[in-house]
Amino acid sequence: MGRKKDRNKGRERKIRIDLRRNRAERTRDQGEWTRLLHAGDDRQEETESAENVRAKGELSRKRTIVLHDEQFAAGRVHRGLVVAMRGLIAEVDDGEQLWACTVRRLLRTRLIKERHPLAVGDDVRFAPGEEGRIVIDDRELPEGVIEEAAPRRTTLLREYGRRLHVVAANVDQAVIVMAADMPPLRPHLIDRYLVAAQMGNMQPVVCVNKADLDAGGAAAAVVDRYARLGYPSLLTSVVEPRGLDRLQELLTDRMSVLFGPSGAGKSSLLNALDPRLSLKVGTLSDLDRGRHTTTTARLLKWAFGGYVVDTPGLRQFDVPNVAPAQLPGLFVELAELAGQCRFLDCSHRHEEACAVKEALEAGRISPERYESYCKMYEECAAKPKY
Numbered sequence: 152m153g154r155k156k157d158r159n160k161g162r163e164r165k166i167r168i169d170l171r172r173n174r175a176e177r178t179r180d181q182g183e184w185t186r187l188l189h190a191g192d193d194r195q196e197e198t199e200s201a202e203n204v205r206a207k208g209e210l211s212r213k214r215t216i217v218l219h220d221e222q223f224a225a226g227r228v229h230r231g232l233v234v235a236m237r238g239l240i241a242e243v244d245d246g247e248q249l250w251a252c253t254v255r256r257l258l259r260t261r262l263i264k265e266r267h268p269l270a271v272g273d274d275v276r277f278a279p280g281e282e283g284r285i286v287i288d289d290r291e292l293p294e295g296v297i298e299e300a301a302p303r304r305t306t307l308l309r310e311y312g313r314r315l316h317v318v319a320a321n322v323d324q325a326v327i328v329m330a331a332d333m334p335p336l337r338p339h340l341i342d343r344y345l346v347a348a349q350m351g352n353m354q355p356v357v358c359v360n361k362a363d364l365d366a367g368g369a370a371a372a373v374v375d376r377y378a379r380l381g382y383p384s385l386l387t388s389v390v391e392p393r394g395l396d397r398l399q400e401l402l403t404d405r406m407s408v409l410f411g412p413s414g415a416g417k418s419s420l421l422n423a424l425d426p427r428l429s430l431k432v433g434t435l436s437d438l439d440r441g442r443h444t445t446t447t448a449r450l451l452k453w454a455f456g457g458y459v460v461d462t463p464g465l466r467q468f469d470v471p472n473v474a475p476a477q478l479p480g481l482f483v484e485l486a487e488l489a490g491q492c493r494f495l496d497c498s499h500r501h502e503e504a505c506a507v508k509e510a511l512e513a514g515r516i517s518p519e520r521y522e523s524y525c526k527m528y529e530e531c532a533a534k535p536k537y
């Protein structure tokens with residue numbers, strides 16, 4: 152990567168990074184990370200065969216663990232969260248300050264093999280680099296070298312055509328933000344986001360914003376519907392204001408992502424909950440929305456504890472590849488009736504003696520939710536598998 156020398160002599164290690172050159176070359180989409188990792192490696196590693204990499208990896212692993220232990224013993228290993236990716240440089244927050252981290256070659260090689268590029272939200276261990284400091288966007292950050300990335304609890308994926316792309320790791324919670332009006336409230340969209348959140352093992356929260364525009368109470372009724380299904384659900388307004396304390400409570404000490412159509416009020420909610428965010432340009436990367444032209448995700452840290460994934464590109468997205476047979480398990484009220492239909496593989500659409508349709512007729516399932524289910528079922532069935 153740029154000009155880099157990595158010589159291991161016991162505890163003596165020299166890394167030289169010409170970041171200015173890297174920056175010019177590597178401000179690209181995260182989806183290209185794996186390819187860039189290859190391209191960014193020095194020539195020797197680039198031309199190694201898979202066998203060579205493995206053989207070398209085994210040798211290096213021992214050496215790295217020794218280094219690791221030494222550093223641990225010396226109190227030099229830090230733990231932190233990747234809050235942004237800048238080409239091959241990861242910005243890492245250790246709870247106290249930001250670091251600009253490169254990735255140790257051994258780890259990089261393994262990540263390439265496992266098709267598991269680092270992403271924002273990754274929980275990493277790193278050691279301070281020898282070089283001192285790295286300048287990113289006029290901010291001078293201490294240099295670190297990432298040694299290890301912890302296994303992920305969740306992976307937030309996004310489809311680009313037929314390719315899946317890791318947007319963020321370890322996101323616990325998906326807050327689905329819809330407007331009560333302007334744009335008009337579309338409960339079907341909530342159902343789509345709910346499916347996506349659950350597919351990604353994230354706890355969904357339903358947040359209907361712009362409560363001040365809910366003159367007829369229709370939005371409140373929708374919030375009630377989702378609350379009755381067991382989802383944390385709330386009505387908020389940035390204007391009144393309303394519901395913000397509850398939202399903050401739900402966000403505290405978790406890593407969340409806000410989903411929802413453009414104009415629902417996600418940015419307004421972010422700023423209302425933590426006015427500091429927009430002031431944090433200096434330390435938390437560019438929150439300057441005017442400059443947000445890429446879909447690169449970043450983590451923002453709440454003043455009250457926890458993180459939120461900021462990713463303009465995710466605001467509207469497709470439901471990930473769901474097999475039709477999986478879908479009933481992702482609609483809680485249908486999942487509850489599993490096994491009660493005559494046919495084990497009942498799709499709850501045309502079959503006889505279907506417990507779901509009986510519940511629908513008896514008014515125990517909302518017709519809108521059932522309609523969402525049928526619509527999504529057809530889409531999933533029509534979608535090519537890959």
Ligand code: GDP
Nearest residue numbers: 360361388389390412413414415416417418419
């Ligand atoms: P985003 O695209 O989801 O990030 O939405 P924005 O935060 O940019 O908000 C879109 C518009 O909705 C802006 O004009 C906001 O001022 C407005 N807005 C946000 N929250 C509220 C609210 O609670 N009530 C009303 N009436 N307008 C809101």
Ligand code: ZN
Nearest residue numbers: 492497499505
């Ligand atoms: Zn059925």
